[in-house]
Amino acid sequence: MNALTLPDIASQASRQPLPxxxxGMCGIALPVLFDGQRLAANADVGVSLDDGEARGIHMSRLYxxxxxxxxETLSPALLRRTLQSFLDSHEGLSNSTHLKIHTELLLKRxxxxxxxxxxxxYPVSIEARLKNAMFHVELKIDVPYSSTCPCSAALSRQLIQQQFVDDFTNKPLQHAEVLAWLGSTKGIVATPHSQRSVAQLCVRLDDYLDxxxxxxLINDAEAALGTAVQTAVKRADEQAFALANGQxxxxCEDAxxxxxxxxxxSPGINGFRVRVIHAESLHAHDAVAESHCNWEVA
Structure with a gap:
């Protein structure tokens, strides 16, 4: 018996010609390599269908x-080669292609x-595009940190001052008594509210980066914010963290x-968008601020 040729429906003409x-496909599971780590990732991959007469693309070739x-370790060069292979496998059908990788980068802190x-x-997305030989890479990173409200801190200090007046007016000040007062809940009657916050960074890379x-980018963001959330801590670390937040x-505007x-x-960046979210502990809503540079905003 002769083997039958399997039908290729995608190669048939479209009934409704339209580019x-x-x-493509979204949510493809795959491992990727970065900084010596093998990371679990999901990929979204696709091409344009510029030949409106063609019924479909060859998704298995992309997969x-x-x-x-x-x-291979993730790099701009590897991303570009991968995108070019998508287009090579769809010659005559597609002129542009897009790849997005979602993963989490693990860093020991x-x-x-x-x-x-x-x-x-750290949740990370890497987005690469190739269209008419123009190649672009964008990185999206979420950086968690702690933020303490300046207004709440000022109000707390005022209450502590008022309590000091109430407790020590017309009394001779004794060093030991004041020291004990400062270390008691009676003296520190109020504390400012703080919240776990997140900085969402989206940056477009220069073409020359290897x-x-x-x-x-994570290190620069955490250094700028000054109060990155911690992992394993002892009491001395927790006290140092409280000091960092107090100073x-x-x-959200400051952040x-x-x-x-x-x-x-930061070198190698030709545009960016920043969005910071302070998950308020005072309110049932979040405080949000955005900033951008060389970035089109819809």
């Missing part, structure tokens, strides 16, 4: 071409004072401005 901007990402350290996960500066009061200035100093 499509993007056709199989993703295998190159499993064995030291405690502030002690010798402890622990792992912290590496993806994910770790450098680093910030509204957005700090990140704007930090990213402007």
């Amino acid at each position: 499509l901007e993007w056709v 199989l071409a993703l295998a190159t990402l499993e064995s 030291p405690a502030l004072v002690s010798l402890l350290a622990g792992w912290k996960a 590496e993806l500066p994910l770790i450098a 680093n009061l910030m509204f 957005a401005r700090r990140l704007n200035q930090a990213l402007k100093r």
Whole structure:
């Protein structure tokens, strides 16, 4: 018996001729390599369907071409080669292609004072496009941090001052008594509210970069904010964190401005957008601020 030729329905002519901007797959599971780590990732991949007469693309070719990402460290050059392979496998059908990789980068972070350290996960998206030989890479990173409200801090200090007046007016001040008062709940009658916050960074890379500066961007953002959330801590680390927050009061507007200035100093970036979210502990809503540079905003 002769083997039958399997039908290729995608190669048939479209019943409704019309080009499509993007056709592909989302949520493809695959491992990727970065900074010596093998990370679990999901990929969105697709091409344009510029030949409106064609019924469809060859999705299996895109899927199989993703295998190159499993064995080489993620880099702009690797992303460009992968995108070019998508177009090569769709010659005559497509002129542009798009790849987006979602993963979490694990970094080991030291405690502030002690010798402890622990792992912290940073959600990351890497988006690459190739259209008419023009190649672009964008990185999206979420950086968590702590923020203490300046207004709440000022109101708390005022209450502590008033309590001091109430407790010590017309009394001779004794060093030991004042010291004990400062260490008691009677003296420190109010504390400012703080919240876990997140900085969402989206940056467009210069074409000349050989590496993806994910770790450098995270480090720059955490240095600018000054109060990155911690992993493993002892009491000395927790006290140092409280001190850092007390000396680093910030509204969401302050955080957005700090990140704007930090990213402007980062090499290899030709545009960015910043969005900071302070998950309020006072309100049932979030405080949000955005900033951008060389970035079109809809």
